[in-house]
Amino acid sequence: MPSIADNEERNASVNDAVHALERASKIPAKQRSTKVSGVVDVICRHAFEDGLDATAVPAVAQLAAKKTELDQTSVTTLIKNLYPAQRVPSDVVVSVVGGLGQGRGKPSAGTQNELVKWLTVVYDILEDPSILSRLYGVLFGMLDMISIRTSLCHLLSRITRRKHVKPFRIQQLLELSRGLGNEPALQGLLRVYKDYYPDIILTAAGTSRKSFPPALDPEWRTRLLAIQDAGIAIEENIPEQQRSGFRLLRKGAKRSKVSAIPEVHTFQAHEATVTLEEIDSVEDFVEKLDRIEPPSQMISFLTDPLLQKFADLKPSPVSAARVELWLSACLQEEYTAAQESQETSSQLSEVLDGLCTYTQYSKVLLSIAARFLMAYLPIWDGVKDIDAVLVLLSRLPLQPFQDIHDNYLGPVERAVSSQNPAFCHKLIDCYTELLRQWTTRVTALSTVSETPTTRFPYRKDVEALVSHVSTLTTSLILSFPLDADSPCVSSAISFYETLSSATRTQLIPIVIPPPFLTYYLAQSSSGTSLSRICAVFANYKLAFERHPKPLGDFYPAVLTRMFNCCLKDIYNLVWVHKALVADESKSAAGFLATPTVRNDLNVYLQEVDNEYGIGLAFGLSHNALLAPLAASAWRTLEEHEIQKKAYDPQAILRHKGPVSQRTLDALSKNGGVTVQMVDYKVSVLDWLATRGCGGVRDLMYATVKDLKRS
Incomplete structure (x- = not known):
């Protein structure tokens, strides 16, 4: 007999195969001109590899839930390979339950048993889990069917809730139990009922391993997990x-x-x-x-x-003691294993992840977790569970920084830097989150006062934290070769973004990064990094302007001089052609470049192009990071001026770039558009801002007097 499997594989989708199977299911086997087994293979193979979609699952389920001309082997194979690619719709569940029971149109007892098992294993991925609850009475009424009773008891054990436990059902279960003896699955269902009403069901419900729903079939579970990992939307929905x-x-x-x-x-x-x-x-x-x-x-x-919400809204000393006892026993066992140089179990990873989940929800680190970390970190290998460890450390409560560094952060730094240096940036991320948590706590608890004795009550702790992170970041920069994509650079800037935006008058002091670190980050080979460090100093500039005067009552003169120096150097780098110019009278350090280095660099640039020099090597138009964006901004501005003044686009002289005051004057005299230099610079700032580099604009508007007035 010719097989339609080849045609289905070559020319048809799985839905076409399902339609072909539906047609074949109405024709007796002896009258068919084609084999059904090939169609079943196509469907099952597709289901096994990719899962069945929202069209195929209902169709296959309806075929299995009614009496057809398909043989038992084919139907069983279809059910066992019925892997859904999305959550199972409620109408599929209704169809399957409708196929159970006795009647002329019902499928065989073996098929019904497989359908009940399928409902049990897909219960957690139902589109509406309450659908089985609404069908509870129908399912319970089929317990007298011997062929599906075991599977049905397992399903009912999973879906039973207190509202389902009715007196007449209790009576019916007890009668079945007395009549059938110690049937494991039935005893398991009775045990579930007894858990809800122990004072009413006095009969001892004996249980065994077969009393409860078995674990998911390993093969079925593995395939469904593979489908999910491949991007199928079961867990997303x-x-x-x-x-x-x-x-x-x-x-x-x-x-x-x-x-x-x-x-x-x-x-x-x-x-x-x-x-x-x-x-x-x-x-x-x-x-x-x-x-x-x-x-x-x-x-x-x-x-x-x-349960987290319940524990928070209804706290209990007994519940807290139960949690403390469980964690103490578990963590003590893992600590003992690590202390004896044995490998900790996978359970430690799960418990630490669970502690992270709760800590992120409650914003509080459990005391038992803090005590465990204090003992465990000195013998930790710096690799296992690094993310969970750092998340927990980032929730340490506000306290003297030296204490938490000695007890927690110091051992972590030594372990990570020696065993796992590629993840050093995670240390900075941990400090950033710790800083964010501390500043939030200070803002919530502190009371602003005008008396000098109460200004910045936590200043020493915050300053010690920032000073340590600055030293750590500088050490990492000097110890490891970094590039624009280095996570350490991004993490360092994130720390100072958090710090600069968290400053509060008389609560959180202004603490700026050291000059060397500032200059290194500002000269990173990433335009985004330059923009972000500009945004940091824009925040500091605004914070100083909002701060009560005189500043000398709050900050030493050396800090304000250092800030002005860094601010002037970044201004010279971006806005004017004075980068790397050291001028003590104008608070400019020239990015710490000595006059010899600057002169040598200027000579080199003039050898490359006699019209070029150190004065033109930076700024918006010539900066290697900003020049492409500046060129695009100019083309947009030039085109706008051409359309605004109704110039002939074909005849007008266009600027070839890069833009400077001299080239703009020459362009205007030779038949090009007339644009003022300040208008060009503003358009570049706006162009940068619309493309994710708004920090440059923020700093210039906070610094340049003409822009501030506008």
Whole structure:
């Protein structure tokens, strides 16, 4: 017999194969002119590799959920390979449940059993998980079917909530239990019921490994995980309840290993209480908050958003002690292993990630975590769990900087710099987050006062932190070869961006980076880095202008002189042709370039072009980083002037660049557009700002008097 598989593979999509299967399912096997097995192979192969889309999944599910002319092997193969590429729609669930039970149009008992198993494994990726809850009565009514009872009990055990536990269902379960004896799956479902009403169900529900839903089939789970990792939108389309944090977090198919931190479950709940498993919305949570029973393992609050909210809104010394005891036992075991030069387990990584999740939510570092880090960091290898360690350290509370450096940050710096130098930029990121957290805390707690004794109450701690980061960054720059794409450069600028924008009068002092570091960052081979360091000094300039006068009552003269020097050098670099000019009378250090170096560089440039020199090597038009953008800005401005003055675009003389006062004068005399130098510079600043380099414009508008007045 000819096979249609070849044609399907060459010419048709998987949806065409599904349509072909639908047609074949209505024709008895002996009357078909083509083989069905080839079509099934096409569908299953596509499902195994990429998952089935929103059109194919309902079609295949409807085929399996009704009696057709397809053989049992083909139907079973289809169900076992029914990998959804998106979340499973509710209409598919309704179709599958509608195919269960007894009747002439129902599929075979084996097919029904496979369908129930499929519902169990896709429960966590349903588009609307409440659909099975609404169908609970239909599913429960099929417990008398021997062929699907075991799988059905496993499914009901997963979806049962307190609202489903009714007196008539309890009675029916007890009768089935007495009539069937110790059937494991049925006893497991009875145990779930007993957890909700232990005072009513007095019968001892014996359990075994077969009493509870089995783990997902390893092959099925692996394939679904591969589909998700390939970009399929199962995990992206998270249900609204989980996304808002008012429904318990279930990891679903992506949970590929046994977790050290368990999911939230409440056992032995009282009849008058409510469990977190029953909460589905913010309204439900608020209404039942006072009656919620704490879960059996409070440590789940490290990762579950709903339990975190419950623990914050309804704190309890007992719950806190349970968390402390669990973490103490777990972390002590891992510390002992590390102390004995043994490899720590993967559970430590999961616990640290969980602590990070909670710390980022609560903005508070648990005391047990701080004590563990103090003991663990001196023997830490500087590699394992580096992200989690640094996140936790960035949440250390405000305290003398020397204390946290001796106890926490010093050991981390030594470990990372010796064992993992490629990640040194993460140290600076950690300090940036620590600074952000400290400044936020200071602003929230401090009271502004005009008395000199209370100015900057945390000044020494902030200044010590900034001074240390400046030394650390300079050391990294001198120790490792860096380029424009170096993460250390970006991290260093991020630190000073945070610092410069956090300054508050009489709360957070103005602390500027040392000149050497400023000049290095300003001369980075990245236009973005230059713009960002300009923005930092623009923030400082505005902070000084807003600060109460006289400044000498708050800051030493050496600081203001150093700031003015750096500001003047950056101004000379960008705005005028005086870069690298050292002039003490005008507070310019020339980027620390000696007169000999500047003269030698000037001689070299004139040898390259006799009209060129050190005075033209910088500025908006000639700066190697800004010149391309400046040229584009000029072309836009020139075209605008041509259209505005109605010049002939073909006849008018165009500027060939780079732009200077002399070339603009010559252009105007020789038949080109007439543009003032200041207008050109303003247009370049605006052009830079619209392309992500707004820091240059911010600094010039904060510094240049004519621009400030405008």
